[in-house]
Amino acid sequence: MDLFQLTTFNADASEKSHIAESTDAVDIVALREENRRLRKVCQALIERVETGGRSDGAPYAAFERSVLLAEQVRERTDELHRTLDELSQVNTRLLAAKAEAEAANLSKTKFLAAVSHDLLQPLNAARLFASALETHSLPDVSQALVGHIGRSLKDVEGLIGTLVDISRLDAGVLHADKAPFAVSTLLDALAEEYRQVAGVRGLALHYVPSSAVVESDLALLARVIRNFLSNAVRYTEQGRVLLGCRRRRDGLEIMVGDTGPGIPEQQRDAIFLEFRRANHSSSAHSRGLGLGLAIVDRISIMLEQPITLASRSGVGALFSITVPYATSAAPAVTNTRYAPSSDTGEDPLSGCVIWVIDDDQAIIEGMQALLGSWGCRVRAAATVSALEATSDGERPVVLLVDYHLGEHRETGIELAARLQRRYPGLAAVVITANHEAEIKRATREAGMHCLLKPLKPLRLRMLLGTLLNKT
Template sequence: MDETAEQGGPRERELAAENDRLKKICAALIERVESSGVAGGAPYAAFEHAVLLAEQVRERTEALHRTLDELSQVNVRLRDEIAVRVATERRLREAKAEAEAANLSKTKFLAAVSHDLLQPLNAARLFTSALIEQDMPETSQTLAGHIGRSLKDVEALLGTLVDISRLDAGVLKPDIAPFEVSELLDVLAEEYRQIAASRGLALHYVASSTVIESDLALLARVIRNFLTNAIRYTSSGHVLLGCRRRPGGLEILVGDTGPGIAEDQLGTIFEEFKRANAPSASQDRGLGLGLAIVDRIAAMLGHPVQLTSRPGHGSAFSILVPNGKLSPAPARPVTTEQVPAMAGLVGKRIWVIDNDPAICQGMAALLGGWGCQVVVAPSQPVLERTLATGAEAPGADVLIVDYHLDETEPDGLTVAVNLRRRWPGLPVILITANHDVMLKQRARELGYGCLLKPLKPLRLKMELMRLCEA
């Protein structure tokens, strides 16, 4: 008890005693609270920590509610965006369907137009080839040669247009079959030997009889582009066409002694409308689409293409084709040495069925120039009536028939089947502008030859000689 309390009256001493008693109670309560806390810890600190945690929980709960509100708003915007994207996707699908329909329509239109264009072009090529083989003054021969080359340019441009359209539309399907590579290269060698000679170049050809497996028409398109470019960009020297055996198949190679291709152009010349820079007077004939078509066809066939070049020394393009296996006893192909010899066709009886009068006249002129006895007709009944009124006994060494005849007449395959019932074993060559794979397979199964329009006279000559000597 302090001094003031001791000196005061009874009331002050009483209050002081009460104060002491309350202090003792408070100390006891504090001690009890602390003794009931966490073992080994500071109970009051734990209490403060609990209060702090409660405050943090409250704050985080409020933040969570705010986040949920924001997420709700984001979800609303997201649903709106999804609705917009769904509508956009629907419009894109509709636009894609319209584009595909337009592309298919374009492809069908180009196919129809190309067929109509190929008919007179085919006739013109036949007439020109027949004219070139006639005895004419040198001036006339030169003019006829110019006409023939111009027609070849038209054919190449038209073929490029149709090929690009078919490749883009995905309607060009490969017709894979085994054949001797000489069946392809012998024709190309003879054809491009003449073209190279007209440019003052020599074409060296290394023949091969290796059997490969590919689409003959599409592979021919690739090799033609190689040869055309080699001759186009080579001003002097020679062009090489040959084959090399590789572990993965047969490599068909076209090399030249031209200016070569700069290293910075090697990766771009296979793009559309890209051409190597070369000072050639005939360079303007190209559209820069040839190697783009080569790249697409090779990718579709699965045949790797390779390019090597040294500026100032020349270039070499090659394509690797897998080996194949022929059925037993294939017909022996005609070699290039046999092509100039016309004796093999002199006197051969050839029937031609085509509903285009110009083509019939052109075939008669061309085949007649080769020494053949030709009978032309627009249909099977007309041919049979012509044969019935003829003085010679009916029969032919080869039948050449167009696939698309008049709408009221059966197609060329049916006509050939009908005629072979009467003349068993009659050799048949089907002529068509239709590149459908099933048609070529059907003709091959029937044992018929199949040539595409516009008809290449050299290819026809070699096929005729093959069939006549079989």
């Protein structure tokens, strides 16, 4: 290579080197500028994160706190799920225990409701014997003892009846059997019964009869009015008791008033609760479980017939229940007012032939004693064939038959219907300790009368007097 070529080559190389150096310098400057810009962006982002997380600007504090909170939430969520599982298991056990307790309680109440017949049978027989004794001529001391027995049996009857009623209500086996009837059917008998009860306490009972026809369950309504009368007699030391009615636009208001101590206003709601009574005297006359008005309140709700109470302390109290008027006529055989003598001046019960059918021997003997003391000619047995074998051809005028006549036997209604076909004109009274509405309805539809055990002698006598007067 000559000198010119060498010089030219070196010049070109120097120029290229200068250009490369210039290019590298530009790239370095650009990179530095880009790096500076990225640093500013990064710094701005860091400052934004720090100032957005916590006010003190501690780096990564928000992130750390978020992680911690997330971990705590996860732990609490797991703990909550475990607790919910445990609560679910406990709740399942509680539901099972509750169901078992309710089943046991229902079984108890159904059992007591079912055995009420067996509970009331011996009590019914005892009441019949005691009532028969009261009609005998006895020395004064013996007569007083008989009176004490009768009152004690009545107290036992009231307690058992209350417990059985509560059981029936709890078990849901007590239902209303509403039908039209003359209110005198109920009130005449109650007035006569409690006139004697009030007389023993030295009280007067003032009764105002009514000719109204109402629609209700006669037996349940009787339970309500009987409770009102019992309380009035029990808590009234002197004065009188009132039983009467007042016609209202929405129904007949049946009222029971007294001249007793009255009920303070603050106690008027509490006395309708179970096992609660007014704070009156603790004399022997005020014995009771405090369930009477609780049952009355529940019966009132069942019948949809409201109860009211008006009272003034030291003056007296007035309980009432409003019963709707009947929309149809009452049966012609509903009046049970007892006429002690017929138009000829003779007692209609004297010498009348009455048949009694019951599978309990004590009841048979008790009915024979009671009806015999009233002058009736009584034929009592467990079967129709036994009655007819001892009847000497006498036709019965009235049949008193128990509803439950043992297993695999016809009911009292069926037996009475069969005898009515054999003896036309035979009046039938079905007697039962079963308060089911179906039995009362079936008896009424068959044109028969129904009496509940324990049998109340005065109620029976009034009904017999009415039937025999019609015959």
